[in-house]
Amino acid sequence: MPRTNAVADHVIAVAQTDSTNALARRMLRDGELTLPADGVGMTVVAADEQTAGRGRLGRTWVSQPGASMTCSFVAALPMSVLTDADVNGWLTMIAGLAALDALRGTLEECGLKPNAPDCTLALKWPNDIYCHGLKLGGILTEFVPLDDTAQAANTAEAPRAALIIGIGVNLHLRADRLPTPSSTSLQLHVDNLPDTSVLRDMICARIASSLRNRLYAFARDPHAQAAAVHDEALRVCWTISRRVEARFTDGTTLAGTAVALNADASLQVRDDAGELHTVHTADVGVL
Numbered sequence: 001m002p003r004t005n006a007v008a009d010h011v012i013a014v015a016q017t018d019s020t021n022a023l024a025r026r027m028l029r030d031g032e033l034t035l036p037a038d039g040v041g042m043t044v045v046a047a048d049e050q051t052a053g054r055g056r057l058g059r060t061w062v063s064q065p066g067a068s069m070t071c072s073f074v075a076a077l078p079m080s081v082l083t084d085a086d087v088n089g090w091l092t093m094i095a096g097l098a099a100l101d102a103l104r105g106t107l108e109e110c111g112l113k114p115n116a117p118d119c120t121l122a123l124k125w126p127n128d129i130y131c132h133g134l135k136l137g138g139i140l141t142e143f144v145p146l147d148d149t150a151q152a153a154n155t156a157e158a159p160r161a162a163l164i165i166g167i168g169v170n171l172h173l174r175a176d177r178l179p180t181p182s183s184t185s186l187q188l189h190v191d192n193l194p195d196t197s198v199l200r201d202m203i204c205a206r207i208a209s210s211l212r213n214r215l216y217a218f219a220r221d222p223h224a225q226a227a228a229v230h231d232e233a234l235r236v237c238w239t240i241s242r243r244v245e246a247r248f249t250d251g252t253t254l255a256g257t258a259v260a261l262n263a264d265a266s267l268q269v270r271d272d273a274g275e276l277h278t279v280h281t282a283d284v285g286v287l
Contacts, residue, residue, distance in 0.1 A: 001046060003205035007212075009036065010043040016065075018052040020045045020072035021140060021166040028074075028144055028162055035076040035146070035162060040219060042212045043074040044204055050168075064177055067185070069137075069169040069200045073211050077219050079159045082143045087222040089126070089265025089280075092141045093233045094214050095165045096123040099137065100236060102206030103129075103169075103186075109202070112190050119189040122238040125258070125267050125284060129169065130238045133286075134184035137169035163215070167207065172196050226263070234261050239286060244269060246282040254279070255287070 005011050010033070017023045024045045027033035035041055049065040073095075082088055100121050107113065114131075122130045129137035144162040170178070172193065173185035187193055194202070218225040234240065239258045246254040246269060256271035267279040 001044075001201040001204060003201045004044050004046070004208060007205050008042045008044045008208045011046065012043070013046045015047070016049045016051060017047045019050055019166070020047050020070055021142060021164050022052070023047070024072045024074050024162075024164050025142070025144055028146075033074065035074075035160070040075040040077060040212060040215045042208050044208055045072040045074065046070070046200070046204060064170075064173055066196055067170070067172040067177070068196075069167070069171055069203055071168075071200075071204050071207070072164055072166045073208060075163050075165075075211065075215050076160050077143075077163050077215065079145070079161045081219055081222050082161050082163060084222065086264050087218075087226045090218070090226050090229045090233075091163065091165075091215075092127050092139055093123065093229055093265060094218060095139045095141060095167060095211065096127065096129060097229070097232060097236070098207050098210035098214055099129050099139070099167055099169070099203075101210040102203045105206045106199070106202045107190060110192075110194065112192060114189045115191055116189070122236050123233065124286060125237060125239040125261070126265065131184055131186070131189055133238070135180070135182055136184050136186065137167060140166040142166075165211065169203065171199055226265075230261060230263065230265070237261060239267065239284065243287040244284050245287055246279050246284045248282050254282075258284075 001011055001013055033043060047070050050070050103121055119132045124130045127139040128135050142164045144164060146161055170183060170185035172187045175188060193199055242258055244258045254269060254271060254277055256269040258267055259270050260268040262268055262278065269277045269279055271277060
């Protein structure tokens with residue numbers, strides 16, 4: 001991954017692992033992965049194949065060896081930012097915006113365009129990358145508090161923690177290999193793509209650069225940046241104005257129309273009776 005190596009502080013690339021997020025957590029725990037004393041830093045953990053990839057709310061993320069991008073991006077942020085419920089919901093959206101930056105930039109560099117005008121890249125609240133109204137990729141964000149040993153090296157903005165952002169994108173999957181009917185892959189919308197190893201490297205490098213810059217600005221002034229991210233995310237949010245169903249962890253559901261992204265990154269849904277509901281954590285499907 002030469003492009004990614006050129007822009008990231010560290011790149012760990014393996015043929016197979018259970019989950020790149022889990023591998024990053026273990027490496028942090030065991031001291032094999034250290035964070036910089038200053039700034040957010042950027043480490044990329046990539047795998048050709050995940051045997052136990054995870055999605056949000058405990059879901060399984062299915063990826064095909066040699067046909068997908070499965071990478072985790074590890075940065076250091078102040079604990080005060082990661083635990084601030086007024087702003088931390090935007091971290092997943094920041095990752096999504098960085099992924100859109102990378103996909104668009106890569107296609108532009110290759111001189112490629114989608115083969116239909118409605119193959120728009122967008123974000124489905126809160127953690128999916130969409131193309132043509134189908135799931136192209138997913139995002140899982142986690143933070144890992146640093147133990148006393150790891151924290152000792154990070155005194156500039158102490159206390160800090162590791163933010164792990166797993167991003168999976170379907171690249172060269174044929175229609176008959178897609179994991180669900182609501183999924184898609186980049187090759188189904190763009191012709192003449194580079195092979196998977198080259199394409200993965202191009203996308204990962206661009207995500208790493210965009211994420212570093214976006215997270216650095218967010219860490220410096222999270223409340224001002226939250227407002228800016230809100231405006232940017234709203235322009236690319238597939239969910240807004242569409243009929244949705246939110247499925248909560250207690251088994252209940254809420255059907256209605258998504259009408260707004262709130263200031264804390266929660267979703268506002270108007271049910272069929274006209275009542276407004278705020279959704280913070282749920283599996284939200286577009287109907």
